[in-house]
Amino acid sequence: MVHSASILLALASSLASASDPSPLQDFCVAINDTKNGVFVNGKFCKDPNLVTPNDFFSGLNIPRNTENLAGSTVTPVNVAQISGLNTLGISLVRIDYAPSGGLNPPHTHPRAIEILVVLEGTLYVVGLIHFQFNIGKTKAVAIAGLSSQNPGVITIANAVFGSNPTINPDVLSKAFQLDQNVVKSLQKKF
Amino acid sequence: MVHSASILLALASSLASASDPSPLQDFCVAINDTKNGVFVNGKFCKDPNLVTPNDFFSGLNIPRNTENLAGSTVTPVNVAQISGLNTLGISLVRIDYAPSGGLNPPHTHPRAIEILVVLEGTLYVVGLIHFQFNIGKTKAVAIAGLSSQNPGVITIANAVFGSNPTINPDVLSKAFQLDQNVVKSLQKKF
Amino acid sequence: MVHSASILLALASSLASASDPSPLQDFCVAINDTKNGVFVNGKFCKDPNLVTPNDFFSGLNIPRNTENLAGSTVTPVNVAQISGLNTLGISLVRIDYAPSGGLNPPHTHPRAIEILVVLEGTLYVVGLIHFQFNIGKTKAVAIAGLSSQNPGVITIANAVFGSNPTINPDVLSKAFQLDQNVVKSLQKKF
Amino acid sequence: MVHSASILLALASSLASASDPSPLQDFCVAINDTKNGVFVNGKFCKDPNLVTPNDFFSGLNIPRNTENLAGSTVTPVNVAQISGLNTLGISLVRIDYAPSGGLNPPHTHPRAIEILVVLEGTLYVVGLIHFQFNIGKTKAVAIAGLSSQNPGVITIANAVFGSNPTINPDVLSKAFQLDQNVVKSLQKKF
Amino acid sequence: MVHSASILLALASSLASASDPSPLQDFCVAINDTKNGVFVNGKFCKDPNLVTPNDFFSGLNIPRNTENLAGSTVTPVNVAQISGLNTLGISLVRIDYAPSGGLNPPHTHPRAIEILVVLEGTLYVVGLIHFQFNIGKTKAVAIAGLSSQNPGVITIANAVFGSNPTINPDVLSKAFQLDQNVVKSLQKKF
Amino acid sequence: MVHSASILLALASSLASASDPSPLQDFCVAINDTKNGVFVNGKFCKDPNLVTPNDFFSGLNIPRNTENLAGSTVTPVNVAQISGLNTLGISLVRIDYAPSGGLNPPHTHPRAIEILVVLEGTLYVVGLIHFQFNIGKTKAVAIAGLSSQNPGVITIANAVFGSNPTINPDVLSKAFQLDQNVVKSLQKKF
Known part of the structure; x- marks a missing residue:
């Protein structure tokens, strides 16, 4: 299905559905306190007395360069930013797509559901498979909301063929019905 | 604090923090089945066999007319749309602001936390008080993500002075330290 | 609507709906460990071996003095107590109201839903607007349960007119349809 | 541990910890729509257009009669009321205790955590075992908040010795280290 | 990593993390009430008065036949059973693996986290990639617990190459760095 | 009701229903960092860079010795293991039952719902009362899944008669309708 600028899509990905635990105070600005090698589920909070308005915003400079293999750049704005x-x-995330084939490849967010609005251009999206493909002759831009402060992302091809340590090629050959040599060649590429 | 286009803001509103119950199947497209006067928490689901891709997207036509009292228009895209x-x-919501003073007035979302990205223009926002005010000479546009499929909205001035039935003016006079006549006049306006 | 002693009210405030994350052990008695400037969502737990029965109770001395501007005193019993x-x-909270006009002014709890029982006196409450007003000639007392260990409270008039830093009067003048001088005068009072 | 009037206790029962799913609209007043033999998790909602203030309150008449075997009466105010x-x-629940030995026997709430305030009298409570025993010479009254609209209650002695169908006495004899005849006698009493 | 019988594995799949909404009554035995084409999030409940012990158990006959392409059979026991x-x-699920290469291919559960115990045989599993491969010369059997009553399953190769309608081969060719002819051939197989 | 090997039971215990807060990253391997006497809800996380596959599995050696008073041994595999x-x-837990009367006595899990599969032998279980009793002449084995990483367990007889400090015998005598001497004798046994 093809969607032009200003179309809003609910990506009811069948691959994601967590809801983050509720806040227990007005805000808990994240800090990384790794100096002691101590971590919690999520992030430690900054001393509330030291919190400033700057902790709550970030620039989202546009446009991003899309001269890469996939022809797309994802700019996340989550708890890390x-x-x-x-x-x-x-x-949120902002996604820039190169003209004529920029692809945000099949992926999933392990801790979030996504809703996507096309700001510019024409994207091809199919059902519950979660990717966007720029079929227009011009660049495309989208913004997506995600239901987690740390949604995570698993790009399927990387996770399967590019995992470290490498998955036994027998498994991938059987699972994807590909020749062992093709599997090994893919494992080198990813 | 003033924010220009492409600034992204976490509206850590101290007024909202629910997380909706998780889905229990891949999707549950909403239907209103009021023919029997029967309702559930949220919405009934459409027969999964009748679901189509159209159930998952919607146009988000731009720009919206902002010639109204507040000088702003909020276009929600939630489960109702x-x-x-x-x-x-x-x-998500899209918000259009009139030049030089368009205001999305102080409000809260009873069932959602909001994150806002300024696509165009310059907005004034303060700390935890939840409003946006266009201080630029041109129109402004923002998109916000909300952590509920049905976030709700309570516009504070309306809820206080425009409630139906009317609140006893003694209460509002005391709470807002306003003369009774001012309260009664406000109750007529809202 | 007027309610006398022993009436129990569900304050289905449209302004609140969080549920706190579930406990992960039998108890986690709160401690403030700010000596390192380190904070978590909620509170750190006390060493379980040092927990005593005293960590689980508190006196709720009655009656409280209500000689203040609003004519009411809210005594919270949450994780801080x-x-x-x-x-x-x-x-829980206990609320004491002065005779003839004691007011617990319009407010909301950002992380809790409230249920209120009138122990003594006669209170005036309206629909979804969240306040109680003592319309009886004697003092009134109520106890309310709240669905969070740290419900928070936003008193609306204070948040709007008494915020620090001060909100631009243009915004409040427009939002509340009040003269700028009235707004500035209110901002001095709160 | 003995607690007199106006002592507030967190009953950190190690037997309970659910949080109900969040609301998905401003309110969902319960109805029982059993005419079709159809039920949902929780309750169906009343048509929002038919909701009245009466749906949100209830009298809590005091005092309750405590002339029964346990010497206590629990008056629940949950979604059923x-x-x-x-x-x-x-x-919430209100609990009335007969003088000199009124007992709210050991029990648990499968879907709620409880916090209890003693309004009148002197109660004996121990650690994580969840009961209240009136050790004063006068009646006692308490109010408790519960973190569910339908907390449920399992009175332990009834559940163990009074279950229907009856539990094999071999099991109870072994579990409670009681003579089989004692077990059978208890099963007749409950 | 290779695991023999009686090894228990936490499959901390980075692909799943929902928790189902809490129950609101002691039990809600599922029924499908599709005669009116009406559905809810999850399932309607059976009339509590008609519930029998049979609603709570099911046989789990062993062993299952594994003479299929993957050499494995997954027997789910969730709300459908x-x-x-x-x-x-x-x-829960029971998984039977054929000797020497039985494979439960890479997959994810959109609404659950999984924990797996090997009852019999020797399985090969790697890190966060979610599959099991029988590297032993004898059959293998595992049981897994899943944190949802309806966990769902997405077998990755099927979802990518076997989706209906078919995904544009340009997308898969680019995402998986495979020749277009290989993609088209895979789309025929799945 | 009697269940033989390979029967799977949903123990819809009316005594339990929590769902643990969702993870906020791919994994958070637990550590006990008690050197500073600091604790959080749940556990601190191990430095993600130090996590190894060993953190995700554990042996589950069988069979366990069941020569004890109850004639059963519960082997938990939760966050502690x-x-x-x-x-x-x-x-998960593995439960071994001695032949002819091995009993896993009445108990509840304060933070989990349980589902049980009988791997071997014949167990007697009744309705919502949560125990298993081996009525076969041979040993029995079961595996159960629990919906928490730290489900906890309250063995009812121990909690009631073996609590420390001891519960006033008047309370137990009244609650269980047992002679005071029987209560005192039970309190010595447990």
Whole structure:
């Protein structure tokens, strides 16, 4: 299905559905306190007395360069970029697509559901398979909301053929019905 | 604090923090089945065999007219507009602001946390008080993600001075330290 | 609507709906460990071996003095008063109202839903607007249960007119349809 | 541990910890629509257009008669008594205790955590075992908040010795280290 | 990594993390009430008065035949098999693997986290990639717990190459760095 | 009701229903960092760079010795045994039962719902009362899934008669309708 600018899509990905635990105070601005090698589920909070408005915003410079293999660049804005998003259970991404074939390849977000709005261009999207493909002759831009402050992303081809350590080629050959040599060649590429 | 186009803000509103219950199947496209006067928490689901791709998208026509009292128009895209958002726990709004003073007035979302990206123009926002005010000489546009498929909205001035039935003016006079006549006059306006 | 002693009200405030994350052990008595400037979502737990029955109770001395501007006193009993409430997702408040006009002014709890029982006196409450007003000639007392160990409270008039830093009067003048001078005068009072 | 009037206790029962699913609209007043033999998780909602203030309150007449075997009466106020509590995740109970030995026997709430305030009298409570025993010479009264609109209650002695169908006495004899005849006698009493 | 019988594995799949909404009554045995084309999130409940012990159990006959392309058979026991599991947020699967290469191919559960115990045989599993491969010369058997009553399953190769409608081969060719002819051939196989 | 090997039971215990908070990253392997006497809800996480596959599995050696008073041994595999289960909201137990009367006595899990599969032997289980009794002449073995990484367990007889400090015998005598001497004798046994 083809969608032009300003079409909004609910990516009811059948691959994701977590809801982050609720906040227990007005805000909990994230800090990384790794100096002691101590970690919690999510992030530690910054001392509330030291929190400033800057903890709650970030620039989203446009446009991004899309001269890469996939022809797309995903710019996340989650708890890693805006520490004030910690415990709030929501984040955004901006996606730039190169003209004529820019692809945000099949992937899933292990901790979030996604909703996507096409700001510019024409994208091809299919059903529950989660990718976007720029079929227009011009660049495309989309913004997506995600239901987690740390949604994560698993790009399927990388996870399967590019895992480290490498998966036994017998498994992938059988699972994808591909010749062992093709599997090994893919494992080198990813 | 003033924010120009492409600034992304986490509206860590201290007024909202629910997370919707998780989905229990791949999708539950909403239907209103009021013919029997029967309702559930949220919405009934459409027969999965009748679901089509159209249930998952919607146009988001731009720009919206902002010639109204506040000088702003909020275009929600939640479960009421995209029935496929049902059970997914996320939605978006587009907000258009008139030049030089367009205001999305102080409000809260009883069932969602919001994150806002300024696509165009310059907005004034303050800390945890939840409003946007266009201080630029040109129109402004923002998109916000919300962590519920049905976030709701309570515009504070309306809820307080425009409630139906009317609140006893003694209460509002005391709470807002306003003269009774001012309160009664406000209750007529809202 | 007027309610006398022993009436129980569900304050289905349209302004609140979080549920705290579930406990992950039998109890997690709160401690403030700010000596390192380190914070978590909620509170750190006390060493379970040092927990005593005293961590789970607190006196609720009655009656409270209500000689203040609003004519009411709210005595919270949440995780700040009973550290054993940490992670348990529930708390209480006691509210004392002065005779003839004691007011618990319009407010909301960002992380809790409230249920209120009138122990003594006669209170005026309206629909979804969340306040109580003592219309009786004697003092009134109520107890309310809240669905969070740290429900928070936003008193609307304070948040709007008394915020620090001050909100631009243009915004409040437009939002509340009040003269700029009235707004500035209110901002001085709160 | 002995607690007099106005002591507030967090009953951090190690037997309970659910949080009800969040509401998905401002309110969902419960109805029982059993005419078709159809049920949902929780309750169906009343048509929002037919909801009235009466759906949100209930009298809590005092005092209750405590002339029964245990010497106590529990008056619940949950979704069965106030249908407006549906989806709100909170409820209350009032407990009246007979003088000199009124007992609310050991029990647990499968879907709620409880916090209890003693309004009148002197109660004996121990650690994580969940009961209250009136050790004073006068009646006692308590109010408790519960973190569910339908907390449920399992009175332990009834569940073990009074279950229907009856549990094989071999099991209870072994589990409680009681003579089989004692077990059979208890099974007759409960 | 190779695991022999009686090894228990936490499959901390980075692809799944939902928790089902909590139950709101003691049990809600599922029924399918599709005669009116009406559906809810999850399942309707059976009339509690008609519930029998049979609603809570099911046979798990062993062993299953594994003479199929993958050399494995997954026997789910979730709300579709035991209607009493409705609202309980947990289910199991039994997996039988053919000797010397039986494969439960890479997949994910969109609504559950999985924990797996090897009852018999020797399985090969790698890191966060979610599959099991029987490297032993004898059959293997495993049981897995899943944190949802309806966990769902997405077999990756099927979802990518066997989707209906078919995904544009340009997308898959680019995403998997495979020749277009290989992609088209795979799309025929799946 | 009697169940033989390979019967799977949903123990829809009316005594349990929590769902653990969702994970906020791919994994959070538990560590106990008690050197500073600091604790959190659940467990601290291990430095992700130090996580190894060993953090995600554990042996489950069989059979266990059942020569004890109850004639049963419960072998838990939760976050205490597999630290990688932290934040994942699921765990397992293996239960071995002695022939002819091995009993896993009445108990409840305060933070989990349980589903049980009988691998070997014949067990007697009744309705919502949560125990298993080996009525066969041979040993029995079961595996159960639990919907928490730290489900907890309250063995009812121990909690009631073996609590420390001891419960006032007046309370137990009244609650269980047992002679005071029987209560005191039970309190010595447990």
